[in-house]
Amino acid sequence: MIARLTGVVVESGFAGCVLDVHGVGYEIAIPLSTFEKLPQIGDEATLLIYTHVREDAIVLFGFASIEEKNLFKQLLNVSGIGGKLALSVLSALPVANFCGAVQSSDVKSLSRIPGIGKRTAERLIVELKDKVTSTGAASVFASVGEQASSTAIGDAALALEQLGFKREAIDKVLKTISSELPQSEQNSENLLRQAIIRLKG
DSSP, X not given: OOOEEEEEEEEEOSSEEEEEETTEEEEEEOOHHHHTTOOOTTSEEEEEEEXXXXXXXXXXXXXXXXXXXXXXXXXXXXXXXXXXHHHXXXXXXXXXXXXXHHHTTOHHHHHTSTTXXXXXXXXXXXXXXXXXXXXSSBHHXXXXXXXXXXHHHHXXXXXXXXXXXXXXXXXXXXXXXXHHSOGGGOOHHHHHHHHHHHHHO
């Protein structure tokens, strides 16, 4: 599964882009919030990737931040929400605003999102209220939310998730390791190696 891509932006639009990675062009669906953070065509960009495998296609969804990707994954777990509608949510509201609306049961604001009616808004609130925080991050990442800004911790977390470890366990272990290691030793390789040892132990 592709979890991250770094390449040259060769095409860019409100709903998608193409990254040239060593001569291979990857077509990636993105929300408006990610489009706004993309560099100019010809410059290099890094996107966090969610790989969605369907019977008829493999679709790549790209995100500029871990919060966007995590919220996208949470949205896919809501009945009736697919990739296209999840992108619509991210395009309409910043992560923090969406999470705040869910926490405050703001059906009106959620209903303004294209493709989200009153019933779907109510379903989002019911299914996500205990999984998001009003500060804007999905609760599965809240335990290391402040540290997630660290590239090393974020990279290690993504790698561990791809290896099949559960997110709750990953967050707990990385939080512990990062509190024990001096800042100079907190690179993704060290974090990943020590986390694997503890998670398998």
